[in-house]
Amino acid sequence: MVLITVRLPQEATLEQAVRRLGLSEDEVDTGYGLVPLDPDEGLYALRVTEAAGHRVAPDGGGPFSDPPIEPFGPPR
Numbered sequence: 354m355v356l357i358t359v360r361l362p363q364e365a366t367l368e369q370a371v372r373r374l375g376l377s378e379d380e381v382d383t384g385y386g387l388v389p390l391d392p393d394e395g396l397y398a399l400r401v402t403e404a405a406g407h408r409v410a411p412d413g414g415g416p417f418s419d420p421p422i423e424p425f426g427p428p429r
Contacts, residue, residue, distance in 0.1 A: 354382050355406040357415035360395050361387075370399060380405040 361370055367387040371378065382400035390396045401409070406416030 354385075354400045354419055355403050355416035356419045357399055357401060357406045357410040357417070358390065359397055359399055359410070359414060361397055363392055363395050365395070365397060367399075370397065374399075374409045376401065376405055376409065 359370065359374065361373065365373075365387065367381070367383065370376075370387050371381055380402045385400040388398040390398055400419060401416075403416060410416050
């Protein structure tokens with residue numbers, strides 16, 4: 354999975370994003386959901402398959418890698 358940024362109408366839902374971008378549910382991480390980055394500007398993040406990211410991300414909107422974030426060093 355990769356991250357993309359998309360512009361959608363304010364207060365868009367995941368279902369609206371999937372339909373508007375022409376994605377299938379298998380191509381979207383529904384657990385991650387549609388994350389508002391700047392709701393006033395209608396900018397959202399969406400986690401999708403790499404193939405879908407290349408197909409639907411506009412110029413400059415991804416796809417971006419999504420590496421796991423883990424603590425550095427032994428636990429204290």
